[in-house]
Amino acid sequence: MPLHYFVYPSMNRHRVTALAAAGLLVLAGCSNDNQSPVKARDYGQIGGESGTELATDQVLHKGNGAEPQTLDPHRAQGVPAGNILRDLYEPLVMEAPDGELIAGAAESWVLSDDGRVYTFTLRSDGRWSNGDPVTAGDWAYSLRRGLDPATLSVYSGILYPIKNAAAINRGELPPEELGVRAIDDLTLEITLENPTPFFLGLLNHSMAYPVHPPSVVEHGERFARPGKLISNGAYVLKDWVVQSHIELARNEQYRENTATRINQVFYYAIENADAVFARYRADELDFTTTIPIRQLEFIKTSLPGDYVQSPYLGVYYYGLNTTKAPFKGQPGLRKALSMAIDREIITDKLSGAGELPAYGWVPAVQGYEQQQPEWATWTRAERHAEARRLYKEAGYNDANPLVLEILYNTSQDHKRLAIAISSMWKQVLGVETQLLNQE
Structure with missing residues (x-):
């Protein structure tokens, strides 16, 4: 039974948050004309305001709520894991700060006249954190893995618009029958069951994130641990101390590494809202969305420059x-x-x-x-x-x-x-x- 719709309260000590990759790209528009691929345009420098002096030590400390059960993007659940996965992986399509869909690992795409076939052109400079190129074959492997019933993905339904996805997830068809194929190393084709206008938005979910096939084959379920996890986003997994913190470091192979502002990110597993607030006030945390409701009026009054309230599409039930x-x-x-x-x-x-x-x-x-x-x-x-x-x-x-x-x-x-x-x-x-x- 639904109880209330969420808002997204947060405290940010600096208010001007430097994004991982400042050179983001935004769509010029949508098209289903095979001769007019959707291309990205320069989104401009997103990050510090003009004249803002950045700290010498570019390390971000974030309160992150519960301990993630896994950082396998196809098995992870919940907001805390999602926060970290967004720093580790770059999806085909992302969201800009204003909610606009923007190009991620794909630089452009076209949609067939019948609205069922997307053809993505990948960025030629896309790299895994070990230096391997990110290929269309990697994406096809990843989408099949996410829907394989053996993976036990909780959010597999996110990908059900893809042809044969539901039947594969029920074990009625092999993963190879999924409507995805690598035309060449930089061209990925995804065929849908039916036209799905919101499909591109679904690709921003962790279920549609890529995994590094050789690592999964070599390490099995242990591939998502420090020293083994190979990612394609702005950061790599450096350390994980259970019930303490998860540390990310810059991915030197990331295509926008030179524009990355923050060198390290620490995610702290703190569920108690009062403890989070105490550490925030002690300057041990720079950002948190875990706020004690009892302190909300005090925060709004005493820390108005830190408190931000944003719309959030979610329901408490x-x-x-x-x-x-x-x-x-x-x-x-x-x-x-x-x-x-x-x-x-x-x-x-x-x-x-x-x-x-x-x-x-x-x-x-x-x-x-x-x-x-x-x-x-x-x-x-x-x-x-x-x-x-x-x-x-x-x-x-x-x-x-x-x-x-x-x-x-x-x-x-x-x-x-x-x-x-x-x-x-x-x-x-x-x-x-x-x-x-x-x-």
Whole structure:
């Protein structure tokens, strides 16, 4: 059940953040004309403002939340891993700071008249961190690997628009049947099942990142560790101290290495928001998105030059196990629990970071009218009355209360939210709830 739509709060000590590669490129436009490939144009120098004096020691220290389980781009999950992977790998297509799709490892591409075949021309100066050229064959191998059921990719559905992707991921076809092929070393062809206007945006996801085939073959699951991981982005993996930090260093083979501003990046695995804030105030961190909600007003007032709030396309939700009792075959009970939650109290009183109440999975965005249930506009009293009716209809009452467990990951803010929701369920319906912390 969706609870609220995210915003992206962050603290940046310097506010002027030098990007890894200043010479970014942006698209001139879109085309499906085979004679008019989409080419990149100079995006200009992105980084320090005019006259900004850069620090002598170009090392960035970032609070990064939870410890990543892996840096294998096809198996990694979650935001902390994604933050690091974006520094290690360069996808075919990237996003500029303003959200515009820009050229990455591909310098141009064309789309067939029927909207189903993309032909990418790779950059001739693309290199792996060991000096090997990045070839179309590497990309074809990587896309097949991501969809191979043996890889156990959580986000394999990202690539389902590619021809035969879903069938391959289900084990019905071999990976070689995927709609990708290397025409030559610098030309990659991707065939889709159907025209997919948003396909280029999907290529910015880690599921579409390349891996170095010889390294995967030689090291197997261990290829994504320090000393073994070979990447094609602005940085290389230098060190990984579990439950402490991950260190990245400049990739000297990267095509834009001369424009890279920051020499080293340290990602610290700190989940406790109060601990992160303390280290930030002690000048031990330069940047973090892990902010203690209880300190938010103080931060806005006392550190206004550091605090930045940005839109974020994400939703905070609670998942119910609908494969087992009590939720299996009980849509009315699930609806009762959702209706008993006062989302406005959560966003206005509990979090207070500018989030919006969520009554559906997808927020209102350009070109999409938000869909939400009729009861979203009801009064609190009307919602609670209907929730109680559905709860009793499902067979529960004061004498026979529903007993639930709420599992939450390590964070005082997650705990506070779990306590608030369990309290709402108790007051409105009489539900008995146990809170269980999960790492």
